[in-house]
Amino acid sequence: MAIILHRPRERSTGSISQRNILVQQWTRSIWITTNVLSCDDGAMLNAKNYTEEYKTSNGLKESSQTQVVGIKFLLLTCINTFQYSYLLPQVPPFLSSSRVDSILATQSAAVLMDRMESSEALRNKCAACFRQFNRMEHLVEHMRTSFHSVHEPMCGICNKHCRSFESLREHLIGPLPKQECKNIFNVQGCRFCLAIFDSPNARRFHQERCQLSSGLNARLANLSLRDNGTIDLTSARDPQVVALACKMVGGGSDGSLDLCGRICIVDENEHIVFQAYVKPPIPVTNYRYETTGIRPEYLRDAIPLRQVQRKIQDFLCNGEPMWKIRPRNGRARILVGHGLDQDLDRLQVEYPAIMRRDTAKYPPLMKTSKLSNSLKYLTQAYLGYDIQTGIQDPYEDCVATMRLYMRMKSQTHRREDYPLASDPQNRNNFASWRQSELESMTPEELLAISRSDYYCWCLDA
Ligand SMILES: [Zn+2]
Numbered sequence: 001m002a003i004i005l006h007r008p009r010e011r012s013t014g015s016i017s018q019r020n021i022l023v024q025q026w027t028r029s030i031w032i033t034t035n036v037l038s039c040d041d042g043a044m045l046n047a048k049n050y051t052e053e054y055k056t057s058n059g060l061k062e063s064s065q066t067q068v069v070g071i072k073f074l075l076l077t078c079i080n081t082f083q084y085s086y087l088l089p090q091v092p093p094f095l096s097s098s099r100v101d102s103i104l105a106t107q108s109a110a111v112l113m114d115r116m117e118s119s120e121a122l123r124n125k126c127a128a129c130f131r132q133f134n135r136m137e138h139l140v141e142h143m144r145t146s147f148h149s150v151h152e153p154m155c156g157i158c159n160k161h162c163r164s165f166e167s168l169r170e171h172l173i174g175p176l177p178k179q180e181c182k183n184i185f186n187v188q189g190c191r192f193c194l195a196i197f198d199s200p201n202a203r204r205f206h207q208e209r210c211q212l213s214s215g216l217n218a219r220l221a222n223l224s225l226r227d228n229g230t231i232d233l234t235s236a237r238d239p240q241v242v243a244l245a246c247k248m249v250g251g252g253s254d255g256s257l258d259l260c261g262r263i264c265i266v267d268e269n270e271h272i273v274f275q276a277y278v279k280p281p282i283p284v285t286n287y288r289y290e291t292t293g294i295r296p297e298y299l300r301d302a303i304p305l306r307q308v309q310r311k312i313q314d315f316l317c318n319g320e321p322m323w324k325i326r327p328r329n330g331r332a333r334i335l336v337g338h339g340l341d342q343d344l345d346r347l348q349v350e351y352p353a354i355m356r357r358d359t360a361k362y363p364p365l366m367k368t369s370k371l372s373n374s375l376k377y378l379t380q381a382y383l384g385y386d387i388q389t390g391i392q393d394p395y396e397d398c399v400a401t402m403r404l405y406m407r408m409k410s411q412t413h414r415r416e417d418y419p420l421a422s423d424p425q426n427r428n429n430f431a432s433w434r435q436s437e438l439e440s441m442t443p444e445e446l447l448a449i450s451r452s453d454y455y456c457w458c459l460d461a
């Protein structure tokens, strides 16, 4: 996108003269040629000034008024949305050479536009997501509701903050990437964790390790299927973090009611802590064999749901009464999973949200649309292998969620004393600051006091 200001050589004597402005929209290949107003002395401070001065002058036609509003909008939108550049080699073909000359004569206008960007729009540019605002108060408003923080996924090249890894992926790879970042990412970026490395070699070395495979572990686990209904802590120290997954069979007249038919829990080392078939409290009407692999005989003598529920509840709380569970330094275990609400609901297990780490609800792993990604997609995109092909094993889901959790937990983010906007010390992002104080800050200062609205898993480390 480029904006070229065309300053006519002859000037009108009034306080206002007209200039042509050409707005080139590269992406859509549309050329708009229209008139824009400016101050007679050529001091084009900003688009607001045009309009205000225009309004104060006499004898305006209504259509011109409308046009000015339209142009103002267009101009501000262009400036705010795109980093324009002055791209003369690409003047539209229908311009005569004399007009090109006069465009060339408007270098000063371009300089003014540059100054306008640096003094006005840049000042109001969000230091995190780079959005630009006409007025400082709009930037302050944006900061109040954006909860930008050091915990957001960030472009390793331009440092742009993104709400999720998916929007970072779009920024780096497409469909509408930032070209400069894409070029570097193509040779130095890991396509799984989206980190940038010093050289293509360093990238290759890293990426081979970043991509995982479901591999041997899962198969071995299935061979030595531990299914005696006891919780096994022999293979590991008392785990502080466990991942849980269930496979559901169908109940009810049409088989659409989800009932837990099989459960698995693994520790941080992907060792099985507990694995069992579960006998639902009501009759199973659809075993969903194609995906669950569960046959009626597997559930006939399986452990009743109530027993499983008690076992898991006790195991998670680990001797801590539910009301006493705190996020830190307690005995209760961190529970990892994908769509834990549903799993816990079917198991009739209650567990406080502060102890749950749900890959379906962790904002950096969600879609740009703020909907959840499937575990299958996350495993493919972030870990680089396929799961849930054919008959699904809950062990495989446990391992995938645990790996995603470990990866998110190992992110290196700056340590802050009070990392959450909801921490009392932050008084919910900016509430303790006066509006005038905020408006006098630089975008960087605003970012420095902004805090996250979600609990980043790096804080578990
Ligand atoms: Zn922002």
Ligand SMILES: [Zn+2]
Pocket: 150, 151, 411, 413, 456, 457, 458, 459
């Ligand atoms: Zn973090």
Ligand SMILES: [Zn+2]
Pocket: 155, 156, 157, 158, 159, 160, 171, 178, 181
């Ligand atoms: Zn970037």
Ligand SMILES: [Zn+2]
Pocket: 190, 191, 192, 193, 194, 195, 206, 207, 210
């Ligand atoms: Zn990587």
